[in-house]
Amino acid sequence: MSTETLEFQAEARQLLQLMVHSIYSNKDIFLRELISNASDALDKRRLAGLKDDRLRTDDLHVDIAADKDARTLTVRDNGIGMSRDDVVGLIGTIARSGTAETLRRLRENKEPAELIGQFGVGFYSVFMVADKVSLLTRKAGEETGVRWESDGDGTYTIETVEDVPEGTSVTVHLRPADEEDALHDYADEWKIREIVKRYSDFISYPIRMGDETLNSMKALWARPRSEVKDEEYREFYRHISHDWSEPLDIIRMRAEGTFEYEALLFLPARAPHDLFQRDARHGVQLYVKRVFIMDDSRELLPDHLRFVKGVVDAADLSLNISREILQQDRHIQMIRRRLAKKVLSTVKDLMRNDPEKYRTFWREFGRVVKEGLLGAPEDHKAILDIASFASTAGEEPTTLSEYVARMKDGQDKIYFMTGESRAQIENSPHMEAFRAKEYEVLLLTDPVDEIWVEAVRDFEGKEFQSVARGAVDLPSGEEVSQERSGAYAALLTWLNETLDDVKDVRLTTRLTSSPACLVNDAEGLTPTLEKMYRAMGQELPPVKRVLELNPEHPLVSGLNTAFEQRGAQDAELTETAELLYGTALLAEGGDLSDPARFAKLLADRLARTV
Numbered sequence: 001m002s003t004e005t006l007e008f009q010a011e012a013r014q015l016l017q018l019m020v021h022s023i024y025s026n027k028d029i030f031l032r033e034l035i036s037n038a039s040d041a042l043d044k045r046r047l048a049g050l051k052d053d054r055l056r057t058d059d060l061h062v063d064i065a066a067d068k069d070a071r072t073l074t075v076r077d078n079g080i081g082m083s084r085d086d087v088v089g090l091i092g093t094i095a096r097s098g099t100a101e102t103l104r105r106l107r108e109n110k111e112p113a114e115l116i117g118q119f120g121v122g123f124y125s126v127f128m129v130a131d132k133v134s135l136l137t138r139k140a141g142e143e144t145g146v147r148w149e150s151d152g153d154g155t156y157t158i159e160t161v162e163d164v165p166e167g168t169s170v171t172v173h174l175r176p177a178d179e180e181d182a183l184h185d186y187a188d189e190w191k192i193r194e195i196v197k198r199y200s201d202f203i204s205y206p207i208r209m210g211d212e213t214l215n216s217m218k219a220l221w222a223r224p225r226s227e228v229k230d231e232e233y234r235e236f237y238r239h240i241s242h243d244w245s246e247p248l249d250i251i252r253m254r255a256e257g258t259f260e261y262e263a264l265l266f267l268p269a270r271a272p273h274d275l276f277q278r279d280a281r282h283g284v285q286l287y288v289k290r291v292f293i294m295d296d297s298r299e300l301l302p303d304h305l306r307f308v309k310g311v312v313d314a315a316d317l318s319l320n321i322s323r324e325i326l327q328q329d330r331h332i333q334m335i336r337r338r339l340a341k342k343v344l345s346t347v348k349d350l351m352r353n354d355p356e357k358y359r360t361f362w363r364e365f366g367r368v369v370k371e372g373l374l375g376a377p378e379d380h381k382a383i384l385d386i387a388s389f390a391s392t393a394g395e396e397p398t399t400l401s402e403y404v405a406r407m408k409d410g411q412d413k414i415y416f417m418t419g420e421s422r423a424q425i426e427n428s429p430h431m432e433a434f435r436a437k438e439y440e441v442l443l444l445t446d447p448v449d450e451i452w453v454e455a456v457r458d459f460e461g462k463e464f465q466s467v468a469r470g471a472v473d474l475p476s477g478e479e480v481s482q483e484r485s486g487a488y489a490a491l492l493t494w495l496n497e498t499l500d501d502v503k504d505v506r507l508t509t510r511l512t513s514s515p516a517c518l519v520n521d522a523e524g525l526t527p528t529l530e531k532m533y534r535a536m537g538q539e540l541p542p543v544k545r546v547l548e549l550n551p552e553h554p555l556v557s558g559l560n561t562a563f564e565q566r567g568a569q570d571a572e573l574t575e576t577a578e579l580l581y582g583t584a585l586l587a588e589g590g591d592l593s594d595p596a597r598f599a600k601l602l603a604d605r606l607a608r609t610v
């Protein structure tokens with residue numbers, strides 16, 4: 001078939017441009033990326049070989065060959081290879097989620113190098129050192145191969161070729177070395193040796209140059225901890241996570257006995273873009289006796305720790321194990337429990353020993369970890385221990401133990417309020433009495449907060465209490481006197497009948513400056529939760545709430561007097577009641593059901609005051 005010339009997809013072109021104009025100071029990494037891709041392709045071939053014994057898998061390896069005269073460097077693997085469609089789809093486009101988004105931000109940002117670290121650039125990094133790249137590949141099991149060539153200028157050529165060995169070989173036509181630009185001579189065997197040793201030593205297949213094997217192939221988790229350098233851990237982390245920033249912490253575990261396994265886990269320093277997408281990938285890979293079995297193993301860590309990256313190497317599983325079997329395996333469930341516990345206790349250690357790192361962790365992953373409060377009772381205590389929340393006590397987030405230590409004499413509850421933003425909660429009328437009496441209130445603004453507070457009762461015996469729900473009885477609060485209640489009884493009954501949208505009307509001491517507020521009774525949905533459900537398209541009956549009145553406020557006491565004098569038939573009073581309800585709703589950031597009517601009533605009233 002003749003040669004076809006195709007264009008790179010727009011985003012791929014942008015990424016290529018960045019590479020050609022080389023934004024990285026470290027160009028050596030192109031070789032690491034090529035080897036990493038080769039290693040992935042060998043993993044895939046090995047797995048395919050387990051199912052199809054016609055596929056040979058006895059000599060999987062990577063070959064590196066340099067030609068100083070021709071100024072080329074070739075990286076060849078006998079892995080799974082690519083079909084023509086694979087090449088067009090995988091090399092000609094960027095399919096990875098988040099890349100387009102990152103590129104957009106890159107263009108707006110002044111420090112690209114910092115940002116681009118958020119995703120692996122993979123194959124394209126080769127254009128930092130190449131003025132032309134030629135890729136020859138044949139997919140395992142297919143008859144013909146494919147040649148792909150590009151000089152990184154926006155187009156590539158592709159043609160079908162015969163007599164190609166299975167696997168992939170990438171030939172890099174090197175640009176002239178330019179030491180000033182950190183562009184080394186990559187046809188130099190010494191340089192190649194150095195790069196492989198530094199970045200790819202742990203790759204589990206031999207990386208050969210001539211007769212020499214350049215890497216030790218030792219799995220990091222199988223080596224004594226004291227022998228592994230931090231640098232090696234970091235490289236391994238990059239290899240499995242495609243995250244270029246350093247991990248916050250490294251966790252190693254080993255279990256011996258009836259069911260042996262080793263784990264090497266990393267806490268990333270940055271949340272990936274897709275953390276909250278429904279099908280977000282998990283970060284743990286499963287190995288069996290040093291052999292890669294699968295990535296994205298959801299069975300090895302609960303969903304609320306899906307951001308943890310790493311490897312679990314179990315000694316006693318079959319190499320053929322399927323996801324279905326994993327899900328039911330009792331030992332896997334046990335590993336999952338132990339790993340989850342260990343991750344959470346590691347975060348607790350960070351909290352004590354490295355508060356800066358802890359804060360980074362919680363900022364990036366707190367929202368995910370809190371999901372564990374919805375469904376994993378065995379982790380609740382550990383999660384509450386490491387959680388921190390915004391609070392009225394200051395600008396910095398507080399932990400629950402710190403909150404408890406600051407509780408006032410006689411206070412036996414942990415007060416919180418949920419809402420959409422700190423400002424909205426702080427300004428809500430519900431906070432008034434708490435502010436006046438100086439009770440600390442946690443300000444919970446993550447959507448997940450709305451839900452976990454329903455599921456978790458207490459922290460160390462101190463119950464959680466919403467300040468916007470049910471009747472509040474502050475320990476030092478005065479109750480509404482009997483006399484007062486009596487004097488307002490008729491008004492409350494009338495309001496209750498007049499206002500269709502409320503469930504009940506009562507007096508309160510929770511307000512100091514506002515006339516009224518709306519509270520949920522103990523079971524009702526909070527307004528934010530109600531909005532969330534509706535946004536998700538759920539049909540809900542209207543949620544009715546309790547209108548609480550501040551008898552100290554002139555509007556409320558005035559309304560009571562007017563009601564006593566003019567009685568229930570007065571249309572103006574009905575409008576005042578409506579306005580009172582509307583302002584309570586607006587004050588907490590709620591939506592009026594008929595804003596036009598409210599605005600008109602208000603404007604008519606105001607007109608009389610000018």
Ligand SMILES: Nc1ncnc2c1ncn2[C@@H]1O[C@H](COP(=O)(O)OP(=O)(O)OP(=O)(O)O)[C@@H](O)[C@H]1O
Pocket residue numbers: 033037038041077079080081082090091119120121122123124167168242
């Ligand atoms: N040597 C190879 N053999 C088989 N497939 C390959 C090879 N190199 C690349 N590919 C395919 O091309 C895809 C894109 O590679 P690329 O390096 O750009 O991204 P990646 O490896 O998926 O992720 P990252 O950018 O984080 O490295 C790979 O996912 C793989 O499917």
